[in-house]
Amino acid sequence: xxxxxxxxxxxxxxxxxxxxxxxxxxxxxxxxxxxxxxxxxxxxxxxxxxxxxxxxxxxxxxxxxxxxxxxxxxxxxxxxxxxxxxxxxxxxxxxxxxxxxxxxxxxxxxxxxxxxxxxxxxxxxxxxxxxxxxxxxxxxxxxxxxxxxxxxxxxxxxxxxxxxxxxxxxxxxxxxxxxxxxxxxxxxxxxxxxxxxxxxxxxxxxxxxxxxxxxxxxxxx
Numbered sequence: 001x002x003x004x005x006x007x008x009x010x011x012x013x014x015x016x017x018x019x020x021x022x023x024x025x026x027x028x029x030x031x032x033x034x035x036x037x038x039x040x041x042x043x044x045x046x047x048x049x050x051x052x053x054x055x056x057x058x059x060x061x062x063x064x065x066x067x068x069x070x071x072x073x074x075x076x077x078x079x080x081x082x083x084x085x086x087x088x089x090x091x092x093x094x095x096x097x098x099x100x101x102x103x104x105x106x107x108x109x110x111x112x113x114x115x116x117x118x119x120x121x122x123x124x125x126x127x128x129x130x131x132x133x134x135x136x137x138x139x140x141x142x143x144x145x146x147x148x149x150x151x152x153x154x155x156x157x158x159x160x161x162x163x164x165x166x167x168x169x170x171x172x173x174x175x176x177x178x179x180x181x182x183x184x185x186x187x188x189x190x191x192x193x194x195x196x197x198x199x200x201x202x203x204x205x206x207x208x209x210x211x212x213x214x215x216x217x218x219x220x221x
Contacts, residue, residue, distance in 0.1 A: 001127045004135035007149035009180050010156025012203045013131035019212045021129040031132035033082040034115045035106040036093040038070050052097035067110035077122045094165050103183040112190045134190035136198045145219050146198035155204040
């Protein structure tokens, strides 16, 4: 079984997907981590530290080279964690360096197609709860259960700010999220949009537990 969840950054998709996977006995898969893994690999190749900080300029205009690089990157997903060439890189995937580059990288059509293949290969081995931007529309259009989680920019920025993983101010995070939304909604392929048959839920004023209960009730309906 595939439970697919879409929505903008900070809408609670990852946390909800993890809880659902536990409740349903399925594997949690954060598909955005695949793009972040490729981004981290690029930053490290450009001389960045473990989390990509301090890397030299990464030229995304040479799409052929970036696509070839993405194809060769060794990514795997198990136990809710992304592995890059066998290394658990979860602690580094949401660094400011990765955050600044992942959106334009994921907008490259050839990269998206390669990552989608990697995602489907992992899902084929397991029943999964997955989340991302185009899970219900492109990656798993025939998923048994589809959901679209939303939240205001302000609510999403506050969530990330309180996580303490960013060195940015709250207003800077709001601006970053708004810019990310714009990129995600205008991608040539795999843009952020709600599938007609996906259940819509605004999480701005809801707790994680409340959201999870609503989704579980829909799955069991």
